[in-house]
Amino acid sequence: AQSVTQPDIHITVSEGASLELRCNYSYGATPYLFWYVQSPGQGLQLLLKYFSGDTLVQGIKGFEAEFKRSQSSFNLRKPSVHWSDAAEYFCAVGGGRDDKIIFGKGTRLHILP
């Protein structure tokens, strides 16, 4: 069955510190992988995507993610977080004819001043 696991429900980091959000997926074929960010009461904004090619992908707002097929992982990283990065982050997997996306349960990021 297709699924996405985000093992950390909450993460707290200090402003300026580095960040890594974990994501593991289960998918029968080569997946399309995504990270979305959601601010309270808002929709989801695409941070980055992996379809094929280079396994290290760059996204918006200084985020990057690395696809590791052997570990079924797609972790999100940022070298230095800003207070405005506080939000909920969703890892997602999709692909195939219908492009239907399956989301993880999300990781809420808190930033300490």
Place this chain on the structure above:
Amino acid sequence: DTGVSQDPRHKITKRGQNVTFRCDPISEHNRLYWYRQTLGQGPEFLTYFQNEAQLEKSRLLSDRFSAERPKGSFSTLEIQRTEQGDSAMYLCASSLQNQPQHFGDGTRLSIL
């Protein structure tokens, strides 16, 4: 690119009433998706359209739910005889085939 637009942003209704939400996708996108998001969860797929054809419906979409996209442009999602468990954020997304989905800001439904 005006983005995906959803209306209304918030809807409060009494249990048993019918509600209808509207989604206007990005104009050139032929695919349109509906998702439901409950508190503390990620969005869950409900249904999707390619142009005007509804191609898949999740088992989450009970008989009380119906979605349409009559001319392959905007879409409506109707919930009949609402129940407490229908309280959620309803998200619409659109895309071109094999391209990332762009989401609207959602309609938050509260059932009294």
